[in-house]
Amino acid sequence: MAIISPVTEENICIEELKEFAGQSRPGVFMLRLDLIHPIISGNKWFKLRYNIAAAAGEGKQSILSFGGAYSNHLIACAAAAHAAGFSSVGMVKGLYAKETLTHVLQQCKLYGMELEFVSNEEYALKNDPDYRHKLQTKYPDSFIIPEGGANEAGRKGAAEIAHFIPADFTHILLSLGTGTTFAGLRNALPIQQHLLGFAPMKGGIYLRQEVEQQLQKNQNYNWAISDRFHFGGFGKMKPELAVFMQQFQEKYNFELDRVYTGKMMFGLQELLSEKALPEDSKILCIHTGGLTGN
Numbered sequence: 062m063a064i065i066s067p068v069t070e071e072n073i074c075i076e077e078l079k080e081f082a083g084q085s086r087p088g089v090f091m092l093r094l095d096l097i098h099p100i101i102s103g104n105k106w107f108k109l110r111y112n113i114a115a116a117a118g119e120g121k122q123s124i125l126s127f128g129g130a131y132s133n134h135l136i137a138c139a140a141a142a143h144a145a146g147f148s149s150v151g152m153v154k155g156l157y158a159k160e161t162l163t164h165v166l167q168q169c170k171l172y173g174m175e176l177e178f179v180s181n182e183e184y185a186l187k188n189d190p191d192y193r194h195k196l197q198t199k200y201p202d203s204f205i206i207p208e209g210g211a212n213e214a215g216r217k218g219a220a221e222i223a224h225f226i227p228a229d230f231t232h233i234l235l236s237l238g239t240g241t242t243f244a245g246l247r248n249a250l251p252i253q254q255h256l257l258g259f260a261p262m263k264g265g266i267y268l269r270q271e272v273e274q275q276l277q278k279n280q281n282y283n284w285a286i287s288d289r290f291h292f293g294g295f296g297k298m299k300p301e302l303a304v305f306m307q308q309f310q311e312k313y314n315f316e317l318d319r320v321y322t323g324k325m326m327f328g329l330q331e332l333l334s335e336k337a338l339p340e341d342s343k344i345l346c347i348h349t350g351g352l353t354g355n
């Protein structure tokens with residue numbers, strides 16, 4: 062079994078978003094982690110790397126993980142497992158997802174992922190120790206990765222994103238799903254750099270507690286999470302967001318994803334127009350990928 066390689070500078074870049082900032086600031090930039098790989102893009106490569114390595118270390122043959130029918134994590138798992146010579150199993154939320162496979166699930170299958178559809182009630186047990194034990198008994202050759210890669214190995218991988226963030230940026234912006242990337246990055250970023258999190262779901266501020274539990278004591282500063290820009294909830298779209306994303310793409314010649322980074326960048330635009338960030342802040346937005354979901 063192979064492991065997936067570390068990300069190097071060649072795979073990514075930092076792009077200035079010239080028209081975004083207004084005049085007087087040091088500027089707004091984007092860290093293009095979406096360029097890493099067409100499928101295992103953005104933060105997913107980082108979160109999966111040490112999980113795949115752990116699976117290889119334990120001599121497992123297969124990767125098992127969890128996700129919804131539009132899950133960027135699940136498709137990244139399928140592709141990473143395939144690339145590293147593992148088979149894979151996807152536990153998919155919702156029995157109805159079986160009827161018409163989404164594009165994401167079709168692609169999972171193309172990477173050889175075996176899909177098991179479970180009811181919402183069963184899916185809710187995904188982190189329950191007894192349920193895990195049952196799954197492990199059913200799939201003894203599988204290494205189980207939690208939904209969103211939300212474990213120590215996932216955070217360790219996410220911490221490596223900090224290597225690509227130059228020290229002169231004062232504010233780093235990141236979208237959250239499980240908060241795994243956020244926690245991993247806060248633990249690794251120099252403490253003076255502010256980490257601002259955008260939760261794309263209604264009630265997403267519950268992620269504050271999730272993240273706080275994963276932070277080292279000396280790193281529990283200079284971070285904030287807001288769910289103000291949820292646009293009606295997780296995966297929900299509004300016309301003004303669609304227009305914004307379209308205009309963004311025309312200006313900068315690359316896409317944002319509709320679930321995470323589109324909402325984050327809309328939010329940043331609002332914050333800038335409200336002058337909610339200091340004039341002299343140098344802002345780095347992290348493009349966490351996810352374009353397979355578009």
Ligand SMILES: *Cc1c(COP(=O)(O)O)cnc(C)c1O
Pocket residue numbers: 103104133134209236237238239240241242243318321322349350351352
């Ligand atoms: C998965 C994903 C996230 C969320 O990452 P977490 O580590 O679960 O918080 C953010 N942005 C994109 C584009 C994603 O695909």
